[in-house]
Each structure stands twice: as structure tokens, then as C-alpha cells.
Amino acid sequence: MTYWTLTEPDLDRIAIGVGILGTGGGGSPYQQMLIAKALLRQGKRIRMVRPVDLPPDAQIIGLGGIGAPTVSIEKMEEGEEGVRVLRAIEAHTGRKVDAVLGDEVGGGNGIYPMITAAKLDLPVVDADGMGRAFPEVQMTSFFVYGQESQPAGLSDAEGNTLVITQASTPEMLEKIMRAATVAMGCTACMTTAPMTGDFVRRFGIAHTTSQAWTLGDAVLRARSDKRDPIAAILAEAGGSPLMRGKVTDIERRIGGGFVRGRLTVAGLDADAGRRITIDIQNEYLVATEGEKRLVMVPDLICIVDAETGRPIGTEEQRYGLRVAVLAIPAPPLLRTPESLRSMGPRAFGYDFDFAPFGQSAEARPVAAYTAAATTASTPLVHSGELQ
Amino acid sequence: MTYWTLTEPDLDRIAIGVGILGTGGGGSPYQQMLIAKALLRQGKRIRMVRPVDLPPDAQIIGLGGIGAPTVSIEKMEEGEEGVRVLRAIEAHTGRKVDAVLGDEVGGGNGIYPMITAAKLDLPVVDADGMGRAFPEVQMTSFFVYGQESQPAGLSDAEGNTLVITQASTPEMLEKIMRAATVAMGCTACMTTAPMTGDFVRRFGIAHTTSQAWTLGDAVLRARSDKRDPIAAILAEAGGSPLMRGKVTDIERRIGGGFVRGRLTVAGLDADAGRRITIDIQNEYLVATEGEKRLVMVPDLICIVDAETGRPIGTEEQRYGLRVAVLAIPAPPLLRTPESLRSMGPRAFGYDFDFAPFGQSAEARPVAAYTAAATTASTPLVHSGELQ
Numbered sequence: 001m002t003y004w005t006l007t008e009p010d011l012d013r014i015a016i017g018v019g020i021l022g023t024g025g026g027g028s029p030y031q032q033m034l035i036a037k038a039l040l041r042q043g044k045r046i047r048m049v050r051p052v053d054l055p056p057d058a059q060i061i062g063l064g065g066i067g068a069p070t071v072s073i074e075k076m077e078e079g080e081e082g083v084r085v086l087r088a089i090e091a092h093t094g095r096k097v098d099a100v101l102g103d104e105v106g107g108g109n110g111i112y113p114m115i116t117a118a119k120l121d122l123p124v125v126d127a128d129g130m131g132r133a134f135p136e137v138q139m140t141s142f143f144v145y146g147q148e149s150q151p152a153g154l155s156d157a158e159g160n161t162l163v164i165t166q167a168s169t170p171e172m173l174e175k176i177m178r179a180a181t182v183a184m185g186c187t188a189c190m191t192t193a194p195m196t197g198d199f200v201r202r203f204g205i206a207h208t209t210s211q212a213w214t215l216g217d218a219v220l221r222a223r224s225d226k227r228d229p230i231a232a233i234l235a236e237a238g239g240s241p242l243m244r245g246k247v248t249d250i251e252r253r254i255g256g257g258f259v260r261g262r263l264t265v266a267g268l269d270a271d272a273g274r275r276i277t278i279d280i281q282n283e284y285l286v287a288t289e290g291e292k293r294l295v296m297v298p299d300l301i302c303i304v305d306a307e308t309g310r311p312i313g314t315e316e317q318r319y320g321l322r323v324a325v326l327a328i329p330a331p332p333l334l335r336t337p338e339s340l341r342s343m344g345p346r347a348f349g350y351d352f353d354f355a356p357f358g359q360s361a362e363a364r365p366v367a368a369y370t371a372a373a374t375t376a377s378t379p380l381v382h383s384g385e386l387q
Numbered sequence: 388m389t390y391w392t393l394t395e396p397d398l399d400r401i402a403i404g405v406g407i408l409g410t411g412g413g414g415s416p417y418q419q420m421l422i423a424k425a426l427l428r429q430g431k432r433i434r435m436v437r438p439v440d441l442p443p444d445a446q447i448i449g450l451g452g453i454g455a456p457t458v459s460i461e462k463m464e465e466g467e468e469g470v471r472v473l474r475a476i477e478a479h480t481g482r483k484v485d486a487v488l489g490d491e492v493g494g495g496n497g498i499y500p501m502i503t504a505a506k507l508d509l510p511v512v513d514a515d516g517m518g519r520a521f522p523e524v525q526m527t528s529f530f531v532y533g534q535e536s537q538p539a540g541l542s543d544a545e546g547n548t549l550v551i552t553q554a555s556t557p558e559m560l561e562k563i564m565r566a567a568t569v570a571m572g573c574t575a576c577m578t579t580a581p582m583t584g585d586f587v588r589r590f591g592i593a594h595t596t597s598q599a600w601t602l603g604d605a606v607l608r609a610r611s612d613k614r615d616p617i618a619a620i621l622a623e624a625g626g627s628p629l630m631r632g633k634v635t636d637i638e639r640r641i642g643g644g645f646v647r648g649r650l651t652v653a654g655l656d657a658d659a660g661r662r663i664t665i666d667i668q669n670e671y672l673v674a675t676e677g678e679k680r681l682v683m684v685p686d687l688i689c690i691v692d693a694e695t696g697r698p699i700g701t702e703e704q705r706y707g708l709r710v711a712v713l714a715i716p717a718p719p720l721l722r723t724p725e726s727l728r729s730m731g732p733r734a735f736g737y738d739f740d741f742a743p744f745g746q747s748a749e750a751r752p753v754a755a756y757t758a759a760a761t762t763a764s765t766p767l768v769h770s771g772e773l774q
Contacts, residue, residue: 088552092479158555160563165475166548172570176547179570183562 003047003123004210004368006114008037016219017212018110019311020233020328023300025283026107026133027065028313035079036114044118049099050365051127051206054197059095060125061086061194062103063113066137066154066177067187081189082116085153088163089191092151101125101200103140103192105208106133106283107313112189126365127204131211131331132300134343135258135282137177137190138170144339145203148193149173156184178258186254205331211237211363219309229309230324233302238361239328242287242294243271244306247321252314258282263303263317265325276325278303280314285348287325296350298335298343299357300328329358390510391435391597391755393501395424403606404599405497406698407620407715410687412670413494413520414452415700422466423501431505436486437752438514438593441584446482447512448473448581449490450500453524453541453564454574468576469503472540475550476578479538488512488587490527490579492595493520493670494700499576513752514591518598518718519687521730522645522669524564524577525557531726532590535580536560543571565645573641592718598624598750606696616696617711620689625748626715629674629681630658631693634708639701645669650690650704652712663712665690667701672735674712683737685722685730686744687715716745 006014015033018026036046054060063082086097100113105128117124129140140147149167154177162180167173173192181188215236222232234241249264260281267274276294279285284301287294295301303312306322334343335356341347344354393401402420405413423433441447450469473484487500492515504511516527527534536554541564549567554560560579568575602623609619621628636651647668654661663681666672671688674681682688690699693709721730722743728734731741 084553091552092550155553158559159553160551160555160559161553162549162551162563162567163479164547164549165478166471166542166546168545168547172545172547175570176549176567179566180549180563183559183566 001049002053002369003049004126004366006040006046006048008040010213011036011111013213013216013220014111014209016216016311017214018105018107019313020215020237020302020304021105021110021131021208021212021300022107022133022311022313023283023302024280024312024314025135026104026109027112029108029111032108032111032115036111036118039115039118045121046114046118047123048126048209049123050369051125051201051204054099054125054201056196056198058098058197059194060099060101060197060200061089061097062129062142062192063100063116064102064104064109064190065112065187066181066190079115081155081157082113083119084155084159084161085189085191086116086120088153088155088161089151089194092163092165093194095194097122097194099123099125101127101204103129103142104133105131105205105212109133110209110212124209125200125204126209127200127206128208129204131205131208131334131363132298133283137174137192139343139347141203141205141333141339142192142195143170144342147195147199150193152177152193153191154180154184154188156188160184203333205333205363207363207365210366213366223308230304230306230326233304233309234326237328238358239302239326240358242325242327243267243274243276244269244324245271245274245276247317247319247323250317250319252280259314261314265323268322278325281348282314284314286345286350287327293352293355295327295357296345296354297348298330298339298354300330302326302328327357329356329360332360332362335360389437389440389756391513391753393427393433393435395427397600398423398498400600400603400607401498401596403603403698404601405492405494406700407602407624407689407691408492408497408518408595408599408687409494409520409698409700410670410689411667411699411701412522413491413496414499416495416498419495419498419502423498423505426502426505432508433501433505434510435513435596436510437756438512438588438591441486441512441588443583443585445485445584446581447486447488447584447587448476448484449516449529449579450487450503451489451491451496451577452499452574453568453577466502468542468544469499470506471542471546471548472576472578473503473507475540475542475548476538476581479550479552480581482581484509484581486510486512488514488591490516490529491520492518492592492599496520497596497599511596512587512591513596514587514593515595516591518592518595518721518750519685520670524561524579526730526734528590528592528720528726529579529582530557531729534582534586537580539564539580540578541567541571541575543575547571590720592720592750594750594752597753600753610695617691617693617713620691620696621713624715625745626689626713627745629712629714630654630661630663631656631711632658632661632663634704634706634710637704637706639667646701648701652710655709665712668735669701671701673732673737674714680739680742682714682744683732683741684735685717685726685741687717689713689715714744716743716747719747719749722747
């Protein structure tokens with residue numbers, strides 16, 4: 001088995017990259033990065049595995065934070081949430097989990113599963129169901145392509161834990177999970193139904209942790225070489241600049257377990273006189289200039305600091321920030337007619353169809369896997385029934 | 388084992404009695420009675436058992452509807468909700484349920500567990516945790532005296548089902564259950580943690596189904612003999628009349644999974660010129676006349692049709708109804724300092740202490756048990772681990 005074992009410098013890169021892919025949401029990568037680094041210092045390990053290397057019958061579950069990012073930034077995880085929901089799902093199915101992944105690579109949720117994995121010494125699959133962040137549970141390629149709605153689990157920092165043993169649809173699962181999360185104080189850890197290795201290989205967005213690392217590495221190398229980090233991001237991600245400017249208005253309200261609102265950016269320098277507004281539901285959904293829709297879900301709208309390339313989450317936005325607004329094409333699997341029904345503009349209540357921005361491309365695994373392949377390494381063994 | 392096997396005439400009596408004990412809430416007894424009768428006609432049986440006859444280690448769970456009565460009257464149960472939550476709890480604990488009970492005897496919830504019991508041929512314990520109806524899950528003598536917060540279950544008419552495997556407090560359990568119920572469309576079937584036969588015998592409000600039957604029988608006999616059914620209710624329940632009058636105002640709003648509001652009754656005839664207002668949270672909570680608080684939770688405020696003695700739920704109240712407002716002392720177990728912390732006025736946000744109305748008394752089992760004791764009957768066997 002070929003693993004990519006993460007180091008602290010890897011986590012620095014991944015934290016920047018998942019922030020970019022988070023399109024404003026997915027929770028703060030910073031806190032998750034600090035927790036993950038602390039675990040490495042305690043001697044724990046975080047091993048990434050490519051989807052192609054998974055045994056077909058491996059039992060995989062997705063883990064992540066659910067709630068409003070604005071709340072999770074102040075109400076920290078207690079740390080054992082992921083372990084509790086994983087154990088609750090194992091107890092329900094009677095089968096051990098062999099590896100975890102993030103349903104959502106964007107934001108803190110791109111690091112979240114690594115923490116549970118480190119605690120339990122489980123590998124983390126280098127794939128997710130979004131290739132970005134989305135506000136609702138059912139908005140993943142896994143659910144689009146047939147993941148079961150149950151069992152799913154939820155646990156909060158006080159230990160409150162529940163297992164959804166039956167949900168009529170993924171949308172109903174989202175509704176129940178969201179309501180329970182609000183009751184728990186608006187932030188919790190969730191897991192969706194176990195998937196097989198074969199299913200993840202076929203319907204996951206592959207190598208998105210690798211992509212995050214590559215983006216973060218490009219930013220750090222550009223900073224170190226005094227090059228423009230934004231150009232470096234766009235070169236790696238195949239994206240385009242929309243505008244550089246200043247945040248002139250930010251409206252945010254928390255309701256129903258989400259943060260919703262709208263951001264306005266006024267152009268500066270070469271973009272002076274332009275004005276872009278961006279709708280928010282945890283993430284940046286649609287960017288509009290005058291009457292023209294520039295970019296829309298599932299394509300990625302990323303906002304980064306204009307100087308450093310640091311990604312800026314919806315909850316960090318404030319008047320006066322100098323930012324660059326970027327567009328990155330969504331992965332091919334998010335642009336299929338099936339996926340667009342779950343993740344396109346109409347799924348968010350908009351009255352228009354998806355118009356793509358730029359050319360999709362598959363993400364590539366980092367070179368570290370190839371290096372690892374030359375060294376001996378623990379195999380990922382299918383653990384089988386619980387004792 | 389001594390059982391009381393219910394007949395259709397028994398269900399007629401119980402439906403009236405649980406309506407009276409429902410103090411306006413607990414869901415409509417009428418629908419539940421019709422479903423229970425239909426099951427008897429299909430050859431199913433409903434066997435009641437006294438708490439004193441339970442094997443000490445029997446596994447008992449409480450079942451009932453949760454939500455706003457105003458919704459449940461229009462959104463019917465699908466019928467298998469109780470079976471689903473019971474099976475979900477059995478699967479979680481690995482142990483079969485030996486008998487069921489209603490956590491709440493008041494309203495439709497006084498009949499609800501009989502339906503699941505008839506479907507699964509399980510006995511129903513003649514006891515509950517309220518001796519009436521209350522709006523919140525944790526307001527039972529069981530929780531007051533140490534019932535665990537988990538596991539608890541919830542299922543709706545579409546099959547959505549969840550198991551709460553850990554809840555930090557009974558109040559948190561209520562909060563999570565209520566939020567999930569709202570997500571499910573405001574009505575669902577719930578179950579609380581399994582209890583032993585010994586625990587139910589010590590901390591249940593005993594013989595409350597018997598009490599409901601006795602009240603209903605008194606009403607039917609009075610009607611048949613052309614006597615005043617209200618006097619008959621009061622004689623059986625040890626209660627007092629507060630006023631006869633006309634409903635002059637009813638305010639109801641649904642929010643957070645409850646119906647809340649206020650009812651005003653203006654006196655007629657001997658009570659002309661008087662005016663009582665009654666606060667509502669699913670049930671009638673506090674009756675006030677001018678500056679004077681007449682009756683308050685946990686004592687029972689019951690409103691019945693002035694002519695027929697038919698109990699009138701909060702969701703059926705409307706302008707012009709001729710009603711009698713009655714007060715019935717709560718069972719002794721609800722008036723302890725421990726219970727008052729969960730069910731007294733302060734638990735509902737009022738700024739005053741409980742002032743009792745009248746003298747508490749324990750309910751007695753119906754004579755049918757003694758008759759049954761002389762005939763051979765199936766023993767209640769502890770079923771043990773699930774196969």
C-alpha cells in the first residue's frame with residue numbers, strides 16, 4: 001500500500017489550499033491545522049491514500065463539521081466528536097471502518113477527518129465528494145451517484161450523539177441533521193453512510209487533498225520568491241482572475257443552521273469603477289457584475305488577500321479588505337447533469353441554469369505517493385466484522 | 388400473570404378518560420381510539436399489566452407521539468412509527484423489549500402505545516410518567532427519578548428514524564428530539580430509554596389507564612342515566628369545578644414544535660361576570676382569574692363540554708364553545724420537590740412557586756384485573772438478548 005504520510009510543512013500547505021478550495025466556507029482551516037499539528041507532535045501519524053489503492057470492499061466513511069462557520073470559529077470542537085460518530089456508526093453496522101475521508105475538502109473540513117484518523121490511526125482517502133465546499137449535506141458526488149442516506153451520525157462537543165438509521169432522501173437527511181445541529185448549538189461533527197472502496201474510487205473527486213497541497217505550495221513558493229501568489233494559484237488551478245478590489249459591504253445573518261448574506265467588492269487600480277456582488281450561503285455561490293452573472297455554483301468563487309494570496313472565509317470578511325476574486329472551474333464530476341441537479345444554481349433556489357466558467361480538469365496526486373511506493377509501508381487491511 | 392385485556396367498549400371509556408387527563412394536550416384520543424379498535428377487529432389483542440406484576444428485570448420502553456397537536460390532527464401517523472423506533476432501540480441495545488407504556492397517559496398518547504403493542508403482541512403497562520399530559524419530553528417522573536437520557540428514538544410517517552445514543556441531559560434530549568420532530572414536519576413517534584420493571588414499579592404513576600377508564604365510564608354512565616357528567620368526573624377524580632362559561636377568545640401559534648397561546652372563558656349563569664384566562668403550551672398550564680392564580684402545573688386544568696362532559700383539546704377550542712373548567716389535583720409523585728423542579732410553574736418560565744389545589748390521591752387499578760386473575764393467562768416472560 002502506498003501512503004503519503006503528512007508532515008507539519010505539508011499541513012501548512014494543505015491549510016492554505018483547502019482555504020482556497022473552500023470558496024469562503026467549510027469552516028476555518030486554521031484551527032483544524034493547529035489541532036492536526038499538535039497530534040503529529042504527540043507522535044500520531046496522518047497517512048493519505050489514493051482512491052485507486054483502496055481495496056474494493058474497504059469500509060470508508062466521510063467525516064466533517066456541520067453548522068455555521070461563524071459559530072464554529074468561536075465554539076471549538078472538543079476533539080472527540082469524530083471518534084464518537086465513527087464508533088456510533090460502527091456499533092450500528094457491526095463493521096469496522098477501514099479509512100475515513102472528508103465529504104468536503106474545502107475549508108476546515110478538508111483537515112477535519114485527518115484529526116479523527118490520527119487519533120484512531122486510520123488512513124485518510126485523498127478524495128472528497130465536492131472538490132470544494134458546499135453548504136448542504138446532500139451536495140456531494142457520493143449522494144448524486146447513489147450513496148445511501150443512512151446510517152448517518154452526528155455528535156457535538158458535549159457528547160450528544162445520534163444515529164440516523166433511516167432517512168427517506170438525502171435532502172431529508174440534511175434537514176434532520178441541520179435541525180439537530182441547531183439544537184446542539186449550531187456546530188457538530190457529522191458522518192454520512194459507509195461507502196466501499198470501489199464506490200469511492202468511482203464516484204469520489206480524486207486527489208483533492210493533493211490539489212490543496214499543490215495550491216498551498218504554489219502560494220508559499222511564490223511568497224518566498226517574491227512572485228505574485230495569485231498568479232501562482234491561478235496557474236496551478238487553471239483559474240481566472242475576476243477582479244482586484246476592496247470589500248465595501250458585507251451582510252451576514254445566521255438562520256436555520258447557515259450563515260447567509262451578500263458581499264460587495266469594488267474594483268481598484270486596473271479594475272477601478274467595477275463592482276462585483278457575491279451571494280453567500282456558508283460559501284460564495286454566485287458572482288454578479290451589473291446584469292451579468294460571472295461565475296456560479298458549482299464552479300468555484302475564491303476570494304484571497306490581494307497581497308499574500310491568503311484565502312478569506314465568509315466569516316472573516318470585513319469592510320476595507322483588499323482582495324482578489326478568482327474563478328476556478330469545478331471538477332468534471334460536478335458538471336454532469338446529475339450533479340448539477342444537486343449543486344447547480346437551481347438547487348440553491350436560483351431561477352437560471354448553470355453556465356460554466358472555463359475548462360474542467362482532474363486533480364493529480366502529489367509526487368510524495370510515488371516516493372512512498374519505493375519504501376515498505378503498512379498495508380490497508382480490510383478489518384471485517386466488529387469483535 | 389394478571390392481564391386486563393381491552394375490548395372496544397373499554398377503548399371508548401379510555402378515550403374519554405385520557406382526553407380529560409390530557410389537560411388539553413397529548414394529541415387527539417379519537418384517532419388513536421379508531422386505530423386501536425381497527426386492530427382489535429383484525430384479531431389483535433391489547434393486554435394491560437399492573438406495574439406490581441412486572442418481573443423486576445423486564446425491559447420496558449415508553450412510546451408516544453411528539454409534536455404540536457394542531458399538526459397531528461391533520462398529519463396522521465402512518466402506523467408503523469412505533470414499531471420502527473422500538474426495533475431501532477432493540478437493535479441498539481441488543482435486547483428485546485418485554486412491554487411498552489406511554490410516558491404520557493393524557494390525550495392520544497394514552498392510547499398510542501397500545502397500537503404498537505397490539506401490532507407486536509406486547510403487553511402495555513398500566514402506568515405512565517405524568518398522570519396527565521405535559522409538553523416536554525423530560526417532564527416525567529421517570530426522568531425526575533433517574534431514567535437515562537439515552538438511548539432514545541424518533542420515527543416519522545415517512546420512515547425517517549434516528550436513535551439518540553448519547554444526550555448530556557434529559558433537557559438536551561428534549562431539545563434534539565423537538566428539533567428533529569420539526570424537521571420531520573412537526574409530528575413523530577418517540578421513545579425514551581428502556582427501563583426495568585422494578586424502576587417502572589417504583590417511579591411510574593401507577594394505574595393511570597385504569598383511572599382514564601374509570602373517568603370515561605363515569606361520564607358514559609352519567610349520560611345514560613341523565614345525570615350531570617361533570618359531577619360524575621369530579622366525584623371520580625377528586626376534583627373541583629372552577630367555572631362554567633363560554634370561550635370568548637382563543638389565541639394559538641405554532642413555534643419550535645409546540646402550540647402556544649391563551650384561552651379566555653367568560654362565566655355564564657351562576658358564574659356570570661367571572662372571567663378565567665388559561666395559558667397554553669400544548670396543554671393548559673395556569674388558570675388565572677383577575678389577579679388570582681387558581682390552578683397551576685402540575686395540577687390538572689381540564690376543560691370539558693358543559694353538557695356532555697366531552698374533553699376539549701387545545702386544538703379544538705373555538706369561540707362560543709360552552710365549557711366547564713375543572714381542577715384535578717396532580718398525583719402525589721408529581722408534587723414532590725424533585726418533580727416540581729421539572730414540572731412546576733418555574734419549569735415553564737413562570738416567576739412563582741407551585742401552590743397546590745386540593746388533595747392528591749393514588750389511582751386504583753380497575754376490577755378487571757382481579758377478574759382476569761381467576762383465569763389462566765400467558766405469563767410475561769423476560770425475553771432476553773436479541774437473536
